[in-house]
Amino acid sequence: MKFRRTPLALSLLAGLALAGQAQAEGTLHFANWSDYYPPELLKKFEKDTGIHATLDAYDSNETLLAKLKAGGGSYDVVVPSDSFIEIFVKEGLLQKLDKSQLPNAANLKEKFRTLSYDPGHDYTMPYLWGTTGYSYDSAQVPGGRLEESWKPFFEPPADLKGKVVALNSMDDLWPPATYLAGVDECTEDPKQAEKVLDLLLKQKPMLAMYNSDGTIERMAAGEVSMHQQWNGAFHRAHAQRASLVYVYPKEGIRLFIDNFAIPKDAANVKEAHAFINWMLLPENIAAASNFAKYNNAIEGSEKFMEKELFDDPAINTPADKLDRLKAFQLCSPKSMALRAKVWTKLKK
Template sequence: MTLRRTPLALSLLLSLGLSATAHAAGTLHFANWSDYYPPELLKKFEADTGIKASLDAYDSNETLLAKLKAGGGSYDVVVPSDSFIEIMVADGLLQKFDKSKLPNLKNLKANFQDLRFDPDHDYSAPYLWGTTGYSYDSAKVPGGVLEESWKPFFEPPAELKGQVVALNSIEDLYIPAALYLGVDRCTEDPKEAKKIQDLLLKQKPMLAMYNSDGTIERMAAGEVVMHQQWNGAFHRAHEQRDSLVYVYPKEGVHVFIDNFAIPKDAANVEEAHVFINWMLQPENIAAASNFAKYNNAVEGSENFMDKALFDDPAINTPQDKLDRLRPFQLCSPKALNLRTKVWTKLKK
């Protein structure tokens, strides 16, 4: 029997959970963070489903938010981080899943079944997760070793002026600054937010730049000495430069979860469900983990993942540092507004 290339055929594929050799209709416009999805996996998706897929890139949650506000109809699936799901839902930028078309949600590991930012997976399904610490080149820092703290990053030695890079995102800077200062990261107190702002303004002259792109290449090439970095990006840089060290600061490290979501104005909603369901298969999400070097939330994916990921303490957090991990915390609109004000001041 040959399936006609119609939404009805797509619905049948979804209900059956088919992923290979079956043919479906249409096109998928997928947008993800830069260098965060293997192009060859998208080719496999096309071969498995018959859906033609394209990949666009952005460099931050803020950039994605602006794109969706400007009209998200050009994207069918996007990958916002945990903290932005609530914002996008509140702004009416995402649409609810038809979970009857996502049978592979059952493959999620137990600790990812009920997430605070979207407890019932109405709007999101986990893609990859990791930590946001920083790395340094032990061959270039004074003494060869830095304290396992946010202090060397926010208050670097004078010798490192112009040799430090911060990520270009308020979330990635505000949360670690709050942890370092012992301030509630969801504070609604303008005085506490001012402490965070002062720390970031003091750090600013020491930085080479704010940039979330090119973190791997910059550290691997030795262009800078210290870089705020996601653990998967560190792993890829460390493969090229073995003098790099990843830091789990003692004050705490933010754990992020990036998620598949469907924009409110997506043109190809059926295809979007096919893609998300397909990505929740262990062998497919494992291919993304192996490429980007981050862990994922799907049971059984470890059977398809590279052993090197489990051998790297930056990816497989050591037992004695597990208490440093700080999962997502839902903040009030008032708290998020304070963050925005700090960011606006910092980027003037």
């Protein structure tokens, strides 16, 4: 999509207001998950910096990986998830960040300053974070209430056949399937992987589809009864349909962190750093949180965020559910290869 480019004189004035925010003229090609970044915020970035920006979308980490492997020179900033960072780095698809161009990294909250998948933030800076659970429509499920478990999702009631949707990514499906099957998420044992595959194959005939797009619209319209869903997407759907319920399964629920990164072949590296640094300002990242309905990693952003986000237990995890949150685990190449085989068999 195209946006108006602000004259240099105005961008210089904006720079004074931003207390030292570096000014630059140029172009930025930004790619992010579908419906995960407010277009008006990109216009503000253009106004503040004088950099012309475009926004492209993709629907999964796998899609982004394929795009970058095919030639990622068309993107300057992308947003991969924590679980894919090691893969992108090992494939040589990301370049190291120049920390001297990212002074606003000082705004990171303490718990986000060292992350297992990129301890020194050599390749990434946090964007938004949340949980991957599932939601259901209490007006459509038997008895109006389901057990707080992954069991109703992977083994749904018979009358929900064709009314359940799973996300179209092994990155999202594998962890909860291992939780319910009692299998180590990072298992290297083919027999244990077979247990996970059996669970997924049993679920498959009950599904309407595997789809990571349209989760908000599908649940808000009542098109399906149950949907694997990110908590921010649930919040947006729930605002349109009050009968929706977000589940924190007792077996565990996956935490995720999405991250800004610069592809190895990016053409506009200076502009990419300027954009990431700009997004590390509290007011700017808060605008993204308010749009996408996910939390962020920046100190001071709370005062710019909508109060309703903190009032929703799907966003602000209740104290009695905190022990159900499971952080990303960095699994061995052997384990990841086994997971890929399961996904291939599932999608045949």
